[in-house]
Amino acid sequence: MSGPFHRASNFKIDNLEIVQANTVTYAGKSALERLEEHISPGAAHNSDERCDAPKCHPETRAAVQDEILSWITEGGDSDAEPKRLLWLTGPAGTGKTAIAGSVAETCSENGLLAATFFFSSFSGSADRRSKACFVPTLAYQLRKHRGLQDVGKAILSAIDNDPAIFSTRVKDQFEELVLRPFRQLSNQSSGTSLFPKVIVIDGVDECEPLKAPGQSITKEEAQIAREREHLEILDVLFQAVCDPAFPFRIVVVSRPERQFATFFSETASDTTLKLFLDDKYDPNADIELFLHAKFAEIRRRYHFPPSWPTPAQIRSLVSNASGQFIYAATVIRFVDSRTHLPQEQLDCVLDLEKEPVETDPKSKHTVPQSKSKPNPFRALDALYLHILRTCPDPLSTVEWMWNINETESIYDPSTSHSVALPAAFWRQFIEWTPGEMEHLLGCIPSLMFVPPPEDRLAPIRVYHKSIHDFLEARKRCAELFLPPYRRSRNYHRRLLRIIKDKGPVLPCPESEHDKFLAQFLGLTILLWPEASTAIHPDDKNILLSSDAQWWVDRYLDDESITRYKRALKISLILHSVHASVSHFQFSLLLKV
Structure with a gap:
């Protein structure tokens, strides 16, 4: 017999397709290798990429962590309609990702964690910013879990049966790589006592649509596409917890953006436990505890006296934080940066509140700009810039943030006191076309609470005072800076x-x-x-x-x-x- 492979031996042909009796067999890469090609290693809670990710300091955020862990282990499975989704949300900078990471770590140590995915729009890895690797990464973690070996075999079998599964919709990927394997297992009457309990998914609001090379779209089109990505993921998770064969609870962590609030209050309301990070969880006490612990570490390293920082300085920092850990964490990073003495760095932070605000350059009262100083809030500023730049018209949004803040209350002659103006007033004041206020302010729910139209009494509320400190400083807010004379046209x-x-x-x-x-x-x-x-x-x-x-x-x-x-x-x-x-x-x- 002669031919091109006559007497050939010890050779390999990658990705060879052999068709025999109407069956396609892929030679070369195994199912596991194909799966590994489509995962995002950095998205796991314990990845090297997340080694510096925020985590809750010991003894802080204990109340909210305990509530989540109690729901994971004891959360009413016998109820007629058990809550199998938990939505953890809150303003920007309240420590949502730190809580998610700490909960995932605790669950992992106790054998409760099935899988995690931490989206991040700031990550250097593009696969943490998109949905492309979302389902494969979850499937990979489920496959390698010791208590899910039979499920792992079914996952790899599904890939063998359809190697192109990774090119399908998120819904179809989840069906074939997650739901169907568990259905097969339930049909075999296998026990679930060794199964883990929970999947943790953080930062879904940071998932962004992939753009084709050279593709140009408007900001409005990009925002619509972004919301569509979020809803696609949420729909998949909702369908999962509604499937009797799916054994896990799911923790979803995001900012309180409109599409999430609508989804969890309407589509998934009966299956969702909502936790909003507000004053209920006493964040000020946690922030004070965190600051004391971190300053103690700095004192030990520099041999400072126990009188530093003073109680008044701690109180000032806690007050400035307004319940947001991002402020406190950023302060500590700056004070401990070792570029200057910690005392000088702390004084720089506290002196920021005293810096003059730029006035109309045409006025004789123009205040000269302060000398160049290091910015202790670079991380906080980056977050605020990121949020505001996603608005359809960032400068108009900033302008109305200023106007509402500066006239948020009026004199009530019937009581001789100031009363807060309700959002209903601002909606009528601002709108020349229906939906205009939503267009201007609905894009920043992590910075500002805007009540829905049916709420005629509640006022608009800014979550964090540092946003106005940020907007007042040209060097911090860059192109979003508006001096007072430009805020009110x-x-x-x-x-x-x-x-x-x-x-x-x-x-x-x-x-x-x-x-x-x-x-x-x-x-x-x-x-x-x-x-x-x-x-x-x-x-x-x-x-x-x-x-x-x-x-x-x-x-x-x-x-x-x-x-x-x-x-x-x-x-x-x-x-x-x-x-x-x-x-x-x-x-x-x-x-x-």
Whole structure:
């Protein structure tokens, strides 16, 4: 017999396909080798890539960790509708990833951990930023678990049967590589006593769609694609916990972005336990404990006296942290950076609050910029920049963050106290088209809480005070910096439009219209002194053409306002209308 392989021996042909009796056999790479090619090693909780990832300091975040671990081990499996999903969420910087890592470590030590995947948009590994390796990585970890050897064999068999499985949708990959192997095992009546209990998935909000080389898409298209990726993963996890053959609970960790809040409150509401990292878990006590422990380490290393730092300095840091571990951790990293003495570094952090804010360069009161200093909040700034840059119009978002923060409350004449303006007011104040406020502020739920439209009373709330420290410093917020004189142009335009239209631009029921006007009138005592000099010259005609008498009548009809305050408010409005008239007198108004 002759031919090209006659007398050939000891040779290998990679990826050889042999077709025989309508059966395709892949020679060369084994199923395990193919699986290993599609995993993300750095996404596991114990990967070398995550060796410096944040973890909870001993004795901190104990309450929330205990609640999660209790749910994993004892969480009501006998209930009619057991909660087999846990959504851990909270503002940026509250330590979500640290908690997820610590819970995963504890579960691993106790034989409870089945698999983990830690997404990261900041990772150097592209496979931690996309869904491409998500299911294969979970399948790989399940395959190698000592208590899941039969499942591991079924996973490899599935790859042998369909080597192209890695090119299919996430849903199909999960079906073939995870769900079907467990169904096969359940059909064999194998025991599950040795099975682990939980899968931990962190940072799903950091999963990003893959772009083809040279592909150009708009920011809006990118955001839609990003949300679609998130929902695809969430749908797969929801289907998994609804499958009787799937034996695990799943912890999902993400920021409280709109698509997650909607999914867990609607689609998966009956199967989800939600944990929001707020004051319920006493973060200030944990942060103080963390700071004391870390400063003690620095003291021992430098032989500092126990009086450093002072109790007042610790209290200041805890207050500045506003419940967010990211601030405290960043401070410690900076103080312990060894580029300068720790005392000098700590003083630098505390002095940041005292730095002057840039004012209008046209003004004679311009404050000179401080000398160049190292930035102790580089990590925090990077996080804030990342979040804000994902907004459709970052500068407009920043502008409204400033405006809402600076006029978040009004004087209530009926109580003689300041009251917070509800989000419903801001929605009517901002919107010229339906959904405009959601477009501007709905993109930053990890920085700011914006109540849903049906909540007519709750105010908008910024989670962390350091965001305004960040936005006030040009060197920290880069292209997102807005000096005070540039923060209010759109604010004043809406103010003038409301005066011209005698109410919000978008129609609303009469009862809401009257309530809006009452709140708007309460706001004017704060707005007019500054607005009278800040209104752009091009907008003066709008104000001059407005019905001043109508607004005066509105004030006169409000019986809760004292005579003096009514006259003062009217004078402020008319002062703006007649700002171009020098020495205009308002004495006549005082006779009203």
